[in-house]
Amino acid sequence: MKASLLQMTSGIDPAANARVIAEGVAQAAAEGSAMLFTPEMSGLLDGNRARAAEHVVAQQEDRVLAATREAAAKHGIWVHLGSLAVKAPEAGCDKFLNRGFVIDASGEIRASYDKLHLFDVDLATGESWRESNTYCRGERAIVVDTPIGRLGLAICYDMRFPDLFRALSDAGATALAVPAAFTRPTGQAHWHLLLRARAVEAAAFVIAAAQTGTHEDGRATYGHSLVIDPWGEILLDMGEEAGLGSAEIDLARVEDVRSRVPVLRHRRPIPPVETFV
Structure with missing residues (x-):
C-alpha cells in the first residue's frame, strides 16, 4: 500500500497552513495513498512566542485540526497530522503541548501523542533552542492500528532516544512515524x-x-522527508523542495x-552495570 508525505514550509498563518494540508490530503487520496503524513508543527511554525500564542488554542478549537479532519473525511484517507501546538490545562500543563494526531478516513481522531523529549540545546552555529520554555513534555508512549500497520508515534528530537x-x-509497532522540524546543522x-x-x-518502517x-x-529547516524500510534502505528522500512524495509500504x-535477523526476540532486560576503577 502507498503512504504519502507532505513536506512543508509552514509559516505564521494557521489558515494558510491548513489550506496546504487540505490540498495535500486531496492529492494523496487522488494518487491512491492509504495514509498521509505531515511534519511537526504543521499548523504553525513561529519562534515569536507572543505572536504564536495568539493562535494556540485547545485542540477542540484548533482550526487546522478541524480542517484536516474535514479533509480526511471528504477524501476518505487516514492522516497523521505530525503535530500542532495546543493548550491542555486539563492535562496539568500551564504551557503548550506539542501534540500529534492520527485521524481516520471518517475524520475521527484515533490517537494523539505529546512529544516526550524537549529540544533544549545550544548549537555550534549560535542557534539556541529551549522548547521547555514553551512546552510541557508528554507522559505516554503511543501505538495505534492504521491501514499501514501498527504505528508507533514519535516527534523530532524523540529520535535520539532509542x-x-x-x-x-x-x-507491536511495524511502522514508526517521526514528524520533524529539524535544524539544518x-x-x-x-x-x-x-x-x-x-x-x-x-526492524520497522x-x-x-x-x-x-x-x-x-x-x-x-533541513527537509529530506524520508521513508526507510526495516533493513535500513531509503525508499524515499524528498530533498529540500516542499510538496508531496510517496512510497510503497509492504508489511511482508x-x-x-x-x-532473518530476529532482534526483537533476542531482546532481554539489561542487568545492572558494574563499574571497575
Missing part, C-alpha cells in the same frame, strides 16, 4: 543516520515527514527482516 523506539516495537549531521538506525533496531526551507519567522518486508 529506548522509546524499543518500547514501541515491543508493543543537526539535519546534515544526524538526520539520515539516526532514522536509519531506528528502522534497523526496530520509519516514516518521517519534515519541514523544509526558510520560514517566515526566519528559521531554516517487516516479517522478512525480522525472520
Whole structure:
C-alpha cells in the first residue's frame, strides 16, 4: 500500500497552513495513498512566542485540526497530522503541548501523542533552542492500528532516544512515524543516520515527514522527508523542495527482516552495570 508525505514550509498563518494540508490530503487520496503524513508543527511554525500564542488554542478549537479532519473525511484517507501546538490545562500543563494526531478516513481522531523529549540545546552555529520554555513534555508512549500497520508515534528530537523506539516495537509497532522540524546543522549531521538506525533496531518502517526551507519567522529547516524500510534502505528522500512524495509500504518486508535477523526476540532486560576503577 502507498503512504504519502507532505513536506512543508509552514509559516505564521494557521489558515494558510491548513489550506496546504487540505490540498495535500486531496492529492494523496487522488494518487491512491492509504495514509498521509505531515511534519511537526504543521499548523504553525513561529519562534515569536507572543505572536504564536495568539493562535494556540485547545485542540477542540484548533482550526487546522478541524480542517484536516474535514479533509480526511471528504477524501476518505487516514492522516497523521505530525503535530500542532495546543493548550491542555486539563492535562496539568500551564504551557503548550506539542501534540500529534492520527485521524481516520471518517475524520475521527484515533490517537494523539505529546512529544516526550524537549529540544533544549545550544548549537555550534549560535542557534539556541529551549522548547521547555514553551512546552510541557508528554507522559505516554503511543501505538495505534492504521491501514499501514501498527504505528508507533514519535516527534523530532524523540529520535535520539532509542529506548522509546524499543518500547514501541515491543508493543507491536511495524511502522514508526517521526514528524520533524529539524535544524539544518543537526539535519546534515544526524538526520539520515539516526532514522536509519531506528528502522534497523526496530526492524520497522520509519516514516518521517519534515519541514523544509526558510520560514517566515526566519528559521531554516533541513527537509529530506524520508521513508526507510526495516533493513535500513531509503525508499524515499524528498530533498529540500516542499510538496508531496510517496512510497510503497509492504508489511511482508517487516516479517522478512525480522525472520532473518530476529532482534526483537533476542531482546532481554539489561542487568545492572558494574563499574571497575
